[in-house]
Amino acid sequence: MRFWRTPLDRDKFECPHGQVFIIVERCKGCAFCVEYCPRGVLEISEKFNKKGYHYPVAVREGACVDCNLCEVICPEFAIYTECRNECAEDEAAEEASAQPEGGEGTS
């Protein structure tokens, strides 16, 4: 994501980044998390759990902002995120790999 003008206090703010954890055997494949994640991080996997439900995978985890929506909307307590604070490096890496769909600003 490229800014046309870098906010003066940008270095003071760290944009949260999340790591996604999935409790595979609890998932019932409702896809609420996939549908409502504001950053398009998740997709339903090809694989399925013991009960035959297709669970989500974090296909674009770099875009996760640890907003915690997937965790609250999941009716099964099967997904959650944790903040990791290596934001600066990750953003640089993301910028380098030039995400094609990057719409709104990331910080």
Next chain:
Amino acid sequence: MSPSRTDSATRNASPTAPPAAERTALRHPKDLLLREDRLPHIWCPTCGIGTCVASFIEAIAETGIPEEKFAVISGIGCTGRVAGYVKLDSFHTTHGRAIPYATGLHLAHPEMKVVVFSGDGDLVAIGGNHLIHAARRNLDITIICVNNFIYGMTGGQLAPTTPHTARTTTSPKGNWEYPFNVPHLVASCGATYVARWTSLHVRRMRQAMREAILKRGFSLVEIIAPCSTLYARKNRLGTGYDLMKFYHDNCEVRHGADTKELDIEFQQKIAVGKFVDVEKPTFLDRIGAGRKK
């Protein structure tokens, strides 16, 4: 926000981290307030009740009140199972009688935060009288009513909340009755806090639950939620996934709306928001005042 974000390394025994996209875990931060040994729960895929519980757990954490001060009381029904899944003091009571148990508990232990978490059938049908009298007395308890427009647990019978023309097992040609408008029912009986959200509005629902818990007086949060297996199927509305999309497209936030105007028509716009938030002496306040005289 979750009750406590302990490091996942301590929660999950597996020492070798799998590749980023496939990071699996065995425990969830919300497990601190859940009876984990009972999970996965019995609710059907895309049922909305689980989402309401997730928001409720966050609301409890947000109030900052210690968890041992909470008691959750449920009646019978799919929603009635909530009392059995939360790791708090809880009662799974008889059908329709959650409020009488809650009343007793509240009067014996006024320092406890008593929350009744139950379904529309349990609270508004068989338990309807208890609901209106608890509101009339202004008991300082909180009611969370998951309204899925149907008796889910027993096979999808007509509830007094089923919208006009909706099909259920016992109204195969469509419902002919006028349904209850739950916020109006309790507001007209004197409730001091009344809100309605859907299971899609996770953050607003959490906020409403928190406000309701902290409210001194009778508070009710109605949550419209999908019953995928019965309501959605009988009415050919798809699954809970489709109903969530329906809520997304058809909910209108109308804070402070006149509760008379909150009727729900079959597959029409749903008014959501906070409708009542007033201060009034509670039942116990009045007993106290009476005693002093």
